[in-house]
Amino acid sequence: MEKLRPLDCPNVLTDGTYLYSKNLVPGNSVYGEKLQMYDGVEYRLWDPARSKLAAYLLLSEKGCDLRQNDVVLYLGASTGTTVSHVSDIVSDGRIFAVEISKRTFKKLMANVAPRRNIIPMIGDARDENLMEGILQKADYVYCDIAQPDQVRIFLNNMLQYKCRSGMLMLKCRSIDVASDPTSVLSEALKEIKDKNLYADAPVDISRYEKDHYAILVRRTTR
Known part of the structure; x- marks a missing residue:
């Protein structure tokens, strides 16, 4: 996973193409989104085309x-x-x-x-x-x-x-x-x-x- 940077928004990172929100319920995918680890923390892929x-x-x-x-x-x-x-x-x-x-x-x-x-x-x-x-x-x-x-x-x-x-x-x-x-x-x-x-x-x-x-x-x- 490439380098992510924080946004001015709690628990959200970005790679410039997608966002990633820190998963409140680790292991749980709500609508089929990918779960990815970054610095030992699980994040959920947040696609701007869907939100x-x-x-x-x-x-x-x-x-x-x-x-x-x-x-x-x-x-x-x-x-x-x-x-x-x-x-x-x-x-x-x-x-x-x-x-x-x-x-x-x-x-x-x-x-x-x-x-x-x-x-x-x-x-x-x-x-x-x-x-x-x-x-x-x-x-x-x-x-x-x-x-x-x-x-x-x-x-x-x-x-x-x-x-x-x-x-x-x-x-x-x-x-x-x-x-x-x-x-x-x-x-x-x-x-x-x-x-x-x-x-x-x-x-x-x-x-x-x-x-x-x-x-x-x-x-x-x-």
């Missing part, structure tokens, strides 16, 4: 402001590919992983069962009462949902749970199939600013996921 967050981290070469003990609200967990790597990153934290599809949720449950820090939840991210009695505050919200009002959903959750920061995977064609993606991006950035939140420079991840931008949003400037 938008991996694409963001690789293309930006900067962190996503996730911390090891964060409480994360993850909207759009799907079958658990990316959320399992977030589990490696926030190894001392917790992730509330929300998925709307019953069929997909069953796969999510099976895939993340060995991971003590993931709490799978079935529900609709648009439901403002979804986490009532379960979660009062989170450190981070991650939003990867195909909804026309995905920006509003992301911002509402970030403010409702007083998150320090969050990651919005902007699916431009889900918002407006006819508009130019840059116009959709501009409108999203305006919505973020209108809520008195601060967006880092958006990262175009179209090399891996067409018409998608990753936007790191913070409550305060750096």
Whole structure:
């Protein structure tokens, strides 16, 4: 295995082509990814072609402001590919992983069962009462949902749970199939600013996921 270097993200290394997350559950492969040893520690191959967050981290070469003990609200967990790597990153934290599809949720449950820090939840991210009695505050919200009002959903959750920061995977064609993606991006950035939140420079991840931008949003400037 060639020389790896750390990213500004806990428990993640890169060789410039792929990422590798330190396996929270040694010996466990979540979705068939390769397990590799490096300096006596087991890592999981994290392919940017299969994960938008991996694409963001690789293309930006900067962190996503996730911390090891964060409480994360993850909207759009799907079958658990990316959320399992977030589990490696926030190894001392917790992730509330929300998925709307019953069929997909069953796969999510099976895939993340060995991971003590993931709490799978079935529900609709648009439901403002979804986490009532379960979660009062989170450190981070991650939003990867195909909804026309995905920006509003992301911002509402970030403010409702007083998150320090969050990651919005902007699916431009889900918002407006006819508009130019840059116009959709501009409108999203305006919505973020209108809520008195601060967006880092958006990262175009179209090399891996067409018409998608990753936007790191913070409550305060750096």
